[in-house]
Amino acid sequence: MHNPQLNQHGELQHLITTEGLPKAIINRILDTAESFVSIGNREVKKVPLMRGKSVFNLFFENSTRTRTTFEIASKRLSADVINLNIAASSTSKGETLLDTIDNLAAMHADMFVVRHAQSGVPYLIAKHLHDTNQHHVHVVNAGDGRHAHPTQGLLDMYTIRHYKKDFTQLRVAIVGDILHSRVARSDIHALTTLGVPEVRAIGPKTLLPGGLEQMGVRVFNNMDEGLKDVDVIITLRLQHERMSGALLPSAQEFFKSYGLTPERLALAKPDAIVMHPGPMNRGVEIDSAVADGPQAVILSQVTFGIAVRMAVMSILAGN
Amino acid sequence: MKLHIKNGHLIDPLNDIDSNLDLFIQGGKIVAVGSAPAGFVADKTIDATGLTVVPGLVDLCARLREPGYEYKATLESELRAAVRGGVTSLICPPDTDPVLDESGLIGMLKQRAKAQNLAHVYPLGALTLGLAGTQITEMAALTEAGCVGFSQAEHLIQDTNVLLRALQYAKTFGYTVWLRPQDPHIGVGGVAHSGALASRMGLSGVPVMAETIALHTIFELQRSTGARVHLCRISSAAGVELIRQAKREGLDVSCDVGVHHLHLSDTDIGFFDSNARLSPPLRSDRDRAALRMAVLDGTIDAICSDHTPVDDDEKSLPFAEASPGATGLELLLSLVLKWAHENHINPAIAIARITSDPARVAGLGTGTAGDLSVGSSADLCIFDSNAEWIVDGKTLTSQGKHTPFLKHALPAQVRHTVVAGHVVFSLTTP
């Protein structure tokens, strides 16, 4: 099966998932992002790379944070940005998803940044663009259902590389609701591709999906055991909706067993870094003392996120 | 009309025939096998040299989408698709609009189908009114109107007590209840087989447990009521094992498998291909292997197409939102023979699973369908086992153009289909 992310020359045509993304391409994105980080430190934060290009933010699922960072990234590349917030339902009522894509492509869209509540939507769009010979239009997945959030995965890798340098010596723990997390999946694929020898998933059985071992992950239900000697801790957001649906009794109980407190953090390596994709639920997945503490690199992730997205978009737009 | 099928390779599983024999048809029935009856002069001869002749296929599940879903497909298009695929008798489930829970609707459907003069249609009546799972239907009246059994289609009964009462009532009259074994709560909303693949893809899963728990429940109810149950679309290895034990125990149970599940597993979803969105979902390679073994050893009685025409709009959606189902009437024969060929299985066994066995399951009885005995209705299918055809929108007659086998080359092409002694389909361009 040919990988729809790559074109026939093996170059990145769309960014849909970190799964199956060649290591060379991941490294190129991270290397290019490094240059964009320094741009953020100067007075004029723009470069003219995507001048005259139109980037359409198609958010079928609400997210001000992610949409904003993509908007900033696009504008720093001098692109024109159009934001479309479309109601979640894409069936029967109004225009179909693919009709929307066709209409926007007719308005000379060069890139779609898409977030949708259903897994697989970016593939549907990419296939449609391919079938209608619109090879100059690129898709960036800003999060599809539970499947993938590749730019988050890449910026997490950038952050780890920035603080830890060598992936091949690390133990990385991902904590929390991995069952519903596209960030976790994207992180896991990127970490294993980059050669991290031990990736751990920590959470209650109700929040861990089956098949994690096949993805190369060591599963822990006990937080204290799971955090021992890790170099990187990625804490995931616990969504309130999960409390209904008989997955968890309460946020308090989750914090008791799985909250990242200073005591638990001390079980990891002394120079371990703490990450979170945001937004944080203080007192649920992470204690304020840790979130505001010296080992947390959460705000750096946000800065790096803009640079990584600029790198992704400029590499795609040039292919 | 007197019809002579000359020099074909005859496979009639019920009568253990697997050799070159001529067939003679008169008055809509088979009058002789082998040598012509005295004084027989054919009005029409079909030269079946190099071709295989089998009883017309009996498909235990094909959705015709009438009444109510004519935008997806019509009786006319789907019955033409049926005979193009060599299917001469088919059972249709009651999930139409309105639901087939009223004898007038059954009568109308049978009449409309008969008027097409193509394949025979045997409807299943709804087990409960509106398929809502609360009140049982007038099963006697529906049977009188022509139903061969009662089903809930894909609608699961939430209240076990209702299912118990329905089985008791059916047992009173000796009716067969056709059930999809799936728990009404576990795996609800699931769109793929619960496992490593669904986890990786971020798709809601339907665990095997949903099937096995339902099977345990059904078998317990059967032990209590003695009702006859036909289990529809078995999907898992664990499910097959439970059925094997139930049969050994002597419970009055039969089951079928969808032909797509004999070939495909969850990896065939690929990059969220909605053509692979099926209900029940495609499961693991291990499950598929167990299903194949079970068809071979007879634990699974029949293979059906589970023909479900879905229009383009309903498939051009995110995987989880796409309507499940695939077109199957025209692929049933080819897919079954492909399975037999790839797994070195005697084609006669494969043919049995789509002719005499489903006829038995549906209670159609010898003579009505599924065999070529002298005196049986002359329903047969003549095909070229050496020909290949490509599945695409142009070659499919059904209005359902969606199948995971789109663009695939499949073996065996139907040349002629005969129903009640009339040639209802001939392939014009081979």
Next chain:
Amino acid sequence: MNPLQQFDAEALYDELARQIKIAAPKLDNVALVGIYSGGAWLAERLVKDCQIKHSAGFIDVSFYRDDYAQKGMPAEVRPTHIPFNVDGATIILVDDVLYTGRTTRAAINELFDYGRPSQILLASLVDRGGRELPFAADFVAQSLNLPTNLSLQLTRETMSDHTVKLVLTLVEKDDTTPPTSN
């Protein structure tokens, strides 16, 4: 790559350094910015040899090139590093080979996104002619006129005595020749 001729790059460097050393004391708030990678090597050495107060800046013009639409993003991009205030500085932009002038244009555009220099001068080891934009070097070690099928490549070699020497090679362009900054 098909080397046709090797120039004495070290001798050319010495000539360039001689010119800049004379001019630098007369320039107010002077700083050197080298264009990756050849210009960067030159700037690194010139800052020491010409006693320039400010540390050398290094500039990667990938984000300002005019051929992004045709060629896309270059395979290797390095971070631009300007360790002094561009506002009011007299910047000597340093490159290895001055050719069409497009790299110079990109570098100047990029510098202006850092601030407003009071003056920009251009220093190049070699001017090979073939200008497509109206730029001229203020400091040049050697002027030539080269046909379009030939390419000049500046590289660094570690000698047997562990010193690093600049090497300037003339090659015939083929498909494997990497795109030069020109």
